[in-house]
Amino acid sequence: MESVLEVGNLKSNGHYAFATIHQNTVYVSGQFAINPETTEKEFGPIEKETLQALKNVEMIVEAAGSQKEKILRMTLYISDIELWDKVDAVYTEFFGEHKPARTIVPTNELHFGFKIEMDAIAYI
Numbered sequence: 691m692e693s694v695l696e697v698g699n700l701k702s703n704g705h706y707a708f709a710t711i712h713q714n715t716v717y718v719s720g721q722f723a724i725n726p727e728t729t730e731k732e733f734g735p736i737e738k739e740t741l742q743a744l745k746n747v748e749m750i751v752e753a754a755g756s757q758k759e760k761i762l763r764m765t766l767y768i769s770d771i772e773l774w775d776k777v778d779a780v781y782t783e784f785f786g787e788h789k790p791a792r793t794i795v796p797t798n799e800l801h802f803g804f805k806i807e808m809d810a811i812a813y814i
Contacts, residue, residue, distance in 0.1 A: 691710060691711065694707055694709040694710075694750060694753050697726060697749050699726060699729050700724065700726050711754050711755075715812070715814070716750075716755075716812040717810075718747055718750050718754075719809060720809045721807065721809065722806075723738065723746075724746065725742065726746060726749060731802060735776075736776045737779070737780050740777050740781065740806050743807070744780070744808070747761070751810065751812045756814045757812075758785070760813050762812055763790055763811040764792045764810050765793045765795065765810075766781075767795045767797050767807045767808065768794065769800050770805070771796040773805060773806075774796075777794075
């Protein structure tokens with residue numbers, strides 16, 4: 691088993707890894723819209739937060755030796771179900787023809803006040 695603890699300038703500052711790799715499967719921890727270069731939280735419209743979180747997932751998957759086309763499953767947590775159409779539009783453009791299994795979980799509140807958090811499972 692291996693762990694991805696750093697990606698870009700981001701470092702795991704809690705008791706977790708950005709990803710754990712086991713038997714050619716990559717398990718990506720929940721990602722927010724945090725800029726991997728500046729480490730700043732990228733609050734903004736849901737479209738902006740969604741795209742940055744997706745890019746972070748992609749960067750972590752690549753650091754683990756995989757790619758976004760090998761993402762098997764995504765779980766998205768959103769702070770308001772009314773945001774779903776906007777999230778889905780960004781998600782669809784990001785993945786194109788690739789359609790990972792997906793679950794959407796509406797929630798009342800996310801850490802730091804973000805509007806979206808997502809995790810992923812991919813294969814190598």
